[in-house]
Amino acid sequence: MARQNVMLRDDQSGISVPTGFKSETTGSPAGYKTVLTANYTLPAIAGGASLSVGRKCLTLPAGERVVTGSSMAMAIKQTLGNITADTPDVGLGTVIAAGANALCSDTSGAENLLTGQTAADCNGTATVETVTTALAIATADSHDIYFNVCDGWAASGDTAAAISGTITIWWR
Numbered sequence: 001m002a003r004q005n006v007m008l009r010d011d012q013s014g015i016s017v018p019t020g021f022k023s024e025t026t027g028s029p030a031g032y033k034t035v036l037t038a039n040y041t042l043p044a045i046a047g048g049a050s051l052s053v054g055r056k057c058l059t060l061p062a063g064e065r066v067v068t069g070s071s072m073a074m075a076i077k078q079t080l081g082n083i084t085a086d087t088p089d090v091g092l093g094t095v096i097a098a099g100a101n102a103l104c105s106d107t108s109g110a111e112n113l114l115t116g117q118t119a120a121d122c123n124g125t126a127t128v129e130t131v132t133t134a135l136a137i138a139t140a141d142s143h144d145i146y147f148n149v150c151d152g153w154a155a156s157g158d159t160a161a162a163i164s165g166t167i168t169i170w171w172r
Helices: none
Strands: 006-008 021-028 031-041 050-059 065-077 089-093 114-118 123-131 135-137 144-152 162-171
Touching (some): 021 050, 031 050, 050 162, 065 089, 065 144, 114 123, 144 162
Antiparallel strands (some): 006 021, 021 031, 031 162, 050 144, 065 123, 065 135, 089 114, 089 144
């Protein structure tokens, strides 16, 4: 008998989704698809310097996991008019991007699920990318997944740039 894909509540799939994200998970133990819808803000961006920031968007259940693919269609929308033309590096990883870095690759693990992509702008244009590279997550490894944004930001920065769109994670 074939297994059917079914819609699961977060408590059924074992995932945890933080504030600012909603999830919809379908599948079976042979493979799950979690679609995250983002409606949140980035941490404050001081501006005038390189800075990496990120937001946790998902925690996978404990134990050995394999992420078999990921995609994003995410937009950054400035709120103060200072970073509109910035084109930050954005990616998905199991580590939050941090520090005075203009590239996500400067923080190990900040883009190990979806390699940094150059955003078109910070004025609401979505960055769209899909990858099918598998990543094995050992029991002792971080099960958190972050949306990371890194850039040499324009002067004055933005205190609450909005992020919106979808992130899809295929995992088992």
